[in-house]
Amino acid sequence: MKVLVIGNGGREHALCMFIKKSPICKKLYCIPGSDSIKELADCFDINPMNNIDVVNFCIKQKIDFVVIGPELPLSNGIVDELKKEKVVTFGPDKISSQLETSKIFMKNICKKHNIPTAKYSVFNKEKDAINFLNEVNFPTVIKVDGLAAGKGVIIVYSKEEAVENIKKIMSEKIFGSSGENIIIEEFLEGEEISFFALVDTNGFILPLTTAQDHKKIGEGDVGPNTGGMGAYSPVPFIKHNHINDFVEQFVKPIINDLKNSSILFSGVFYAGFILTKNGPKILEINVRFGDPEAQTIFPRLKTDLLDLLLASSTGNLNQFKLPELENNFCMNVVLSSKGYPKDYKKNTIINGLNEITNDKSKYVFHASTKKNGNHWLATGGRVLSISAMGSTLKNAKNNAYNIVDKIDWKDGYFRKDIGWRHLQ
Ligand code: AMP
Numbered sequence: 478m479k480v481l482v483i484g485n486g487g488r489e490h491a492l493c494m495f496i497k498k499s500p501i502c503k504k505l506y507c508i509p510g511s512d513s514i515k516e517l518a519d520c521f522d523i524n525p526m527n528n529i530d531v532v533n534f535c536i537k538q539k540i541d542f543v544v545i546g547p548e549l550p551l552s553n554g555i556v557d558e559l560k561k562e563k564v565v566t567f568g569p570d571k572i573s574s575q576l577e578t579s580k581i582f583m584k585n586i587c588k589k590h591n592i593p594t595a596k597y598s599v600f601n602k603e604k605d606a607i608n609f610l611n612e613v614n615f616p617t618v619i620k621v622d623g624l625a626a627g628k629g630v631i632i633v634y635s636k637e638e639a640v641e642n643i644k645k646i647m648s649e650k651i652f653g654s655s656g657e658n659i660i661i662e663e664f665l666e667g668e669e670i671s672f673f674a675l676v677d678t679n680g681f682i683l684p685l686t687t688a689q690d691h692k693k694i695g696e697g698d699v700g701p702n703t704g705g706m707g708a709y710s711p712v713p714f715i716k717h718n719h720i721n722d723f724v725e726q727f728v729k730p731i732i733n734d735l736k737n738s739s740i741l742f743s744g745v746f747y748a749g750f751i752l753t754k755n756g757p758k759i760l761e762i763n764v765r766f767g768d769p770e771a772q773t774i775f776p777r778l779k780t781d782l783l784d785l786l787l788a789s790s791t792g793n794l795n796q797f798k799l800p801e802l803e804n805n806f807c808m809n810v811v812l813s814s815k816g817y818p819k820d821y822k823k824n825t826i827i828n829g830l831n832e833i834t835n836d837k838s839k840y841v842f843h844a845s846t847k848k849n850g851n852h853w854l855a856t857g858g859r860v861l862s863i864s865a866m867g868s869t870l871k872n873a874k875n876n877a878y879n880i881v882d883k884i885d886w887k888d889g890y891f892r893k894d895i896g897w898r899h900l901q
Pocket residue numbers: 595618627630632662663664665666669692749760761
């Protein structure tokens with residue numbers, strides 16, 4: 478098969494690496510890709526948000542299968558356009574991507590079917606939102622409806638802080654049209670975990686596994702949110718019966734609700750849960766793999782990744798009873814530029830990367846680097862993500878940090894405590 482991956486980050490580096498291993502992948506392409514992805518795929522400098530250019534590329538190159546990494550091209554309807562040309566594509570169409578692109582869309586489905594989620598109210602007028610603050614307990618959570626690159630959720634601890642943020646969103650429009658509608662939501666307490674399933678074009682749900690991300694920049698989960706500073710999979714205390722509950726209580730009713738409105742979702746169903754003392758509640762749904770969670774899941778898969786993605790897109794997931802996963806742990810540590818998620822220096826030199834070789838137990842994924850002669854330069858906020866396997870979470874952690882130690886990057890930063898909640 479000729480396979481095209483869309484995207485250029487650490488998740489897409491991982492997608493390319495594991496798709497390339499598949500015996501059915503004869504040729505791999507990536508749009509736009511990166512210098513590290515170029516080692517695996519032919520990269521083309523096409524804007525992934527330009528649907529016409531992407532579709533034309535697929536027709537010209539006779540691409541058999543397209544895998545979309547990030548949410549933005551999904552929200553831009555790339556799957557709809559490729560399907561019109563009969564190009565088999567992994568990921569949901571524009572209308573079903575609303576599970577991720579509109580928090581109100583997702584919450585309304587939950588409300589309709591009594592699916593456990595935080596209590597919430599929706600506002601499209603600043604004045605009404607501010608008046609409502611007299612009725613809430615603090616902390617409370619303010620969310621913009623649309624996509625906001627992981628920055629659209631603000632936990633506020635006082636009425637003043639809430640008013641200030643509502644004004645920024647609704648008057649100053651700091652999130653543009655994504656903040657035209659907002660949600661004010663009950664603050665949930667408990668541990669946060671991610672659950673991943675694949676759904677096929679017939680609505681068949683194949684649970685994959687769990688992971689735990691570390692979204693805050695600082696050790697002990699303090700400071701501003703980031704795209705994710707490290708993750709591990711699986712979450713040790715989540716057992717088979719929990720996974721069954723996630724599917725029955727959450728994924729199935731949501732997929733069925735869409736089906737009843739003639740919306741056929743297929744692709745990744747990535748649910749963020751808070752495990753409250755009253756049971757799991759769903760926080761958010763994403764319709765693509767998590768980054769860096771994907772980098773902890775793919776190394777554990779014994780089932781061929783390309784087979785799974787293809788089966789999701791062709792309605793054949795029922796051929797897999799359950800995906801086969803290694804019975805061990807994988808930990809991923811993200812290396813970011815010092816200063817991220819605020820300002821940071823660009824084009825700083827990273828040494829030591831050429832001396833590390835990936836094998837079945839360890840992987841270096843590049844999120845934003847470029848090659849300058851024989852050197853790697855850091856070009857963005859989250860720059861590298863290092864995965865390692867281990868028979869226990871502790872072993873996986875030791876193995877991952879042993880690789881991190883080999884990287885010599887004075888302008889880099891990483892958290893030393895990934896996995897801390899379960900490694901006390
Ligand atoms: P989201 O984009 O919805 O995943 O929100 C980003 C982060 O904000 C989540 O990963 C949680 O850590 C936190 N968060 C979101 N909603 C709530 C809530 N209702 N209660 C507590 N924390 C929340």
